[in-house]
Amino acid sequence: MAYRWKNDLTDRDVTDEAVYLNRRQLLAGAAAGVGLAGIGSRATAAELEPTSWEDVTSYNNYYEFGTGKDDPAKYAHRLTVEPWSVQIDGLVDSPGSYAFEDIMAKMTVEERIYRFRCVEAWSMVVPWNGFELADLLEMAGVQSGAKYVAFETALRPDEMPGVARPVLDWPYVEGLRLDEAMHPLTIMATGIYGRDIPNQNGAPLRLVVPWKYGFKSIKSIVRITLTEDEPPTSWNKANPREYGFYSNVNPEVDHPRWSQASERVIGTGLFARRQDTLMFNGYADEVGALYAGMDLTKNF
Ligand code: MTE
Secondary structure, X not given: OOOOOOOOOOHHHOOOHHHHHOOHHHHHHHHOOOOOOOOOOOOOXXXXXXXXXXXXXXXXXXXXXXXXXXXXXHHHHXXXXXXXXXXXXXXXXXXXXXXXXXXXXXXXXXXXXXXXXXXXXXXEEEEEEEEEHHHHHHHHOEOOOOOEEEEEEOOOOOOOHHHHOOOOOOOOEEEXXXXXXXXXXXXXXXXXXXXXXXXXXXXXXXXXXXXXXXXXOOOOEEEEEEEOOOOOOHHHHHOOOOOXXXXXXXXXXXXXXEOOOEEEEOOOOOOOXXXXXXXXXXXXXXXXXXXXXXXXXXXX
């Protein structure tokens, strides 16, 4: 890949896997003496201490499994991720249903250590494993009329207890402008920390757009549609005043109910460290040009 993004993050910046996962089953596994093999050397006993974890943070947002922050970890194991296929359609040369294994056979998976900033003003640093979305879209053949990419999460009422409630208009949908989707920073993640991505994080493949608020990074994708018009997005439909289509991380544009100027750093203890939020989550050099001339207050 010719493109090299400025990776100023090192292994030292990575949110500890144990802290990042903080899944009840992981903790249960650790307590049972299994499941520790892949945990980094910085996984101290203190960091695995569930009380401080539970008190300080809320990590998983995957509303299909409930709105409680630990609901995804509790219930996402119910999601059947094998077999999996992704419907790619709309303005593409080769529309169809693509089996997950067939996609993986053609894609180049690499590690990307990215900042991850939730709209709720917390942040992490995550080592994703994934491939560039551009490669997948090129495989399907993007037609000249395509201007946007729409994404859809699986909707499985039998496996997803959260969809029984109309918290959002299910299925969860998201969208990007085509140039955002084709940007080399935009990946489809299939793993974290070198392992298959856990269900609660969006198995078997989810979007990661590191300069946008986390809710753009739609999980467990079953459909990708190339469109001419801007597609609807779940949070924008739910509350257009609070959640725009772009949702670029921007410390200068506050959420109507809270400041976006700083963020709570996950994994830094009970009284979590705060740090200043960076424009485009620190990726301004790479993606700023995509928004040249746009009023980011209006296009939030
Ligand atoms: N995708 C789906 N399908 N459903 C969701 O509720 N939550 C979003 C995003 N993708 C969400 C989703 C939000 S608000 C965030 S912050 C991230 O997933 C959380 O990703 P993580 O649990 O891997 O940290």
